[in-house]
Amino acid sequence: MPGSIQVLHVDDEPGFAELTAAYLERENDRIEVVTEPSARAGLDALGSRDVDCIVSDHDLPEMDGVEFLEAVREDDAELPFILFTGRGSEEVASRAISAGVTDYLQKGSGTDHYALLANRIENAVERRRSQRAVERQKRRLETLVSNLPGMVYRCRTEPGWPMEDVEGECERLTGYASSALEDGDVSWGADVIHPADREAVRAEVLDALSDGDAFQCTYRIRTADGDVKRVWERGRGVDASGDAGTLEGFVMDVTESRRRERRFEAIFNDPNLLVGLLDAEGTTLDVNETAIEYVDATRSEVIGEPFPTTPWWSDDQQRDVERWISEAASGEYVEYEAVHGTDEEISTVVEGSFRPVTDDGTVTAIVVSANDVTERKRRERELKRRNERFDEFASLVSHDLQSPISAVRGRLELALETGELEHVEKAAEAMDRVDDLRTELVDTLRTGEIVSETERVDVGDVIEDVWIAIDPPDSASFTVVGDASIEADPDALQRLLENLVGNSVEHGGDDVSVRIGPLGDGIYYEDDGPGIDPADRDRAFTPGFSTKDGDAGVGMGLASVRQIVLAHDWSVHVDDAEILDGVRFELRPE
Template identity: 45%
Template sequence: MGRSGGSIRVLHVDDEPELRSAVKRHLEREHDDIVVTTERCASDGLETLSEEPVDCIVSDHGMDGMDGLAFLRAVRSDFSDLPFVLFTGKGNESIASEAISAGVTEYLQKGDGTDQYTVLANRIERAVSENRTKAALERQKQRHSTLVSNLPGMVYRCRNERGWPMTFVSDGARDLTGYDASEIENGAVNWEEDVLHPEDRDQIWDEVQTALAASEPFEVTYRVTTKDGERRWMWERGRIVARDEETEVLEGFITDITVRKERERELRRYETILQAVGDPVYTLNEAGVFTVVNDAMETLSGYDQGDLIGEHISQVMTPTDVHDGEELIADLLADEDRANGTFEMDIVTADGKKIPCENHIALLPTEDGAFRGTAGVIREITDRKQRERRLEQFASVVSHDLRSPLTVVQGRLNHVIQTGETAHLEDAADAARRMERLIEDLLTLAREGQRVGEKKSVAVDVVAEEAWDSLQTGDATLTIDTTAQVEADCNRLRELFENLFANAIEHGGPSVTVQVLDTDAGFAVADDGDGIPDERHDDVFERGFTTSDDGTGFGLAIVDTIVRAHDWSISASESTAGGARFDIET
């Protein structure tokens, strides 16, 4: 049994008590690092050896019972490397030869005087030192071997030459290539010709030589063909470790990255699909933090990918919508037969605008069934929401505004049928005409979601004159004081003027004066009628808003629709004559 360092534990076996005492005394007195344990026979020495740590054995040969050679053979059966010094006074060449054959470390004959103990101590120290060095090297070699064998790849040493002739290859070569390390080391397998993919050979050579010329380690990624014809991807890193008269010697490490390459390829395919979807797509981890967003998500939200990745979903959602989404996820997790769901929400853009959307979310699939996050596909539903609002307005008109004149028509006609008096037919006709106007306005508003037609440069005064001529204006007067040219859909612009003029005549009286004039930002329509109360300037564009018993409440809403379809803006104010004024910024 050996010790890794510190003092030297010596087991001295000799059947002469005086000699045992003399050896112990001289060794321990003159050498502080030596500690001697003595035994009188070989059998006692073996027992001590089994119980205590020993760095070196010193033994006599001619002892009763088991002699020194027999003792040596017994020690070697269990401790092949333990230093053993045969220190005997009855030595000869035959004994020395047998001792060497049995594995003795040192053979030393006893002599006279104390110098023999100095020689013995030196032999002991040298033998122990060499044994400890050898043991340390073996441990280091074993650690290195263990490390290399546990690496997920192959360690090599090769010459920097075409073909990459290898002088050392670890056992990992078989797992990587299907070839035994010995086949590659002895040249039976040429690494360049038999293993490297033909299309990658020159590129690998060039990249390695470029790195070496810059005195830098090299890293290369390439394909190989295994012994059974399989194609795999490898990653290699290496460097120069030595130079000889002919070339450099390289050492490096190679590992299989086929799975990583397949994942990267799958990720690229996945990202291509994400971009091709067209709709905003994202993924969140289990904490609700963005991990993936596509370009459409950037466009919708106004945030760059870098601004969203790593941020919580609340960056683009209101707290209420986040709560609704979390409740939906909880429902999905609780229902084994359901993996996706939909809820409505608003996307809060980078500039604070809220865009109504529908969010289709699904749980991310996992092998262990644990929750890892969600994927979402967002679809903007602004147009749908507008259609729903128009449908609600239509239903309101049908259920209320059309019902009133319809009731008048039914009542008057019933009275005529019962009495034969036709004077009430005029009231029925007026009610029918009101229903006709309501229906026409509803049809106009139904075009809100449509784009304007082809835009071209039109003269505002010409279109305004055409609109005025299409109306029954009575004693009303139009003055045009503009030379403006605008890019517009001519028909929709004429429709805008018709509704503004009709509004002025309806609310300003039969003799109202209407003016079309230039402004710095576009043009305006003003009248000298009763005007609009200041607190109602923003309300007049709402659908159904009217202060007239005969009005439909949709005229200015139609104007607002046409303005927004052109990407213009409109505002209401008081004219210089005290009437109403509408400014259109183009």
């Protein structure tokens, strides 16, 4: 059914499975639910029906929900998979995330979570469908444009024919980069069309448009290097209502073969490209100087040799090169990426193509061209690492927002219950912290720096703001002894202490006591909570770690502490408290 969402729900409790199906189909009439009692049955169902999304419990017979997810991911890395379980733990969350889960929801006692689940299902499915549609359309357009022997454009009918979009072989045709035409640095009407042909071309095009017809015309252009070419153009107004304010069309070179040969020579000698000319059998006919610079050989040593055995290719790559030559010889345009060399730090990465040259439909030669993209690939790897670091930062700040948000919610509930304005004031103070964290996130993503300028910070001043943001029970207390200060980014230090205090309150109870004091150039922080077992201290700062059995959180508090410590170039040591009875964190500059 077009537009429907086929959901496979796997849960070994029949009553709950039926209830979930009924609520999901009631919440969204596009959703159709099929239920199975086990992961094995779910895998069998995937083999016999189309499924848009899987919703699975964790505690299942034979294999659990994460193992079911891993089995699904072996065949489909993108199929939306939502773990919908009553068992909430850091271990399950961590395993699910590592296995590629789309979303992770806990079952609740009410019915609101069904609406949330239905919304998550619809969002995940629509996101996947949109991505697939865009990818299909992009592939079709790229294939079409890359196989057109000319330039595809979109322009306005204003004087100069200002270009809005240019694709295809624009630079090969005109000598100008597509961006130069799109940015208005080069005018198609004033700079490209030959002066003697401009008025005639404009009259012919506008005449056809006024009748609502497509147009086609032949005229001369002047390229960036001063050459004159004859082109054929076909296009039409894009508005079917008759408003021809915008055109779309295609321009191709129809200059005689001598002109094409001269253009090929210009490309062949491009110092930015590695170019070779092969016959249809793959024998090397010629290579340019740029290509020779990449190997320890001369032009005369490679001309006449089978291209796969030339020095550009290793023994492991020769079979791929033979296949590319065969495909090009059959008329296919082949794009490839290759790595020359084995050491990642010194190897060269190129992207290129095997382009067939035809005469009356017969492939007579193959042009091999490549562009050195080593530096771009290096930048892409650096960008990926940076994005991963920002993803982690965003996740940790999202966690850090929970404490002040919880404080706001709790104080507002008390205000509603008691009518006391003091709670509203406390809520407003906690809300200020939410806004501070939001601003800090924006600044970090804009500047790329998790820690900004540092200064000597008095921890006693910061802990006052921390206590307001966390808003622990009145029976909780803190003590700052001595000159407790450290060189730090004040905002980042506040986030760190908020996580430590939140951790103390969560694990130490309503009457937890916190003590902070100086430690050389650093500080120590300790509480009278249950502490951290020595066997667990090495992994205490790992996302997902918690000392509470059955904790429904994801253990991000100490992970946030670790990120801030590393950003300051500090060290953090976990030990037993010396004054109190709980855990002690020692923070020192390296």
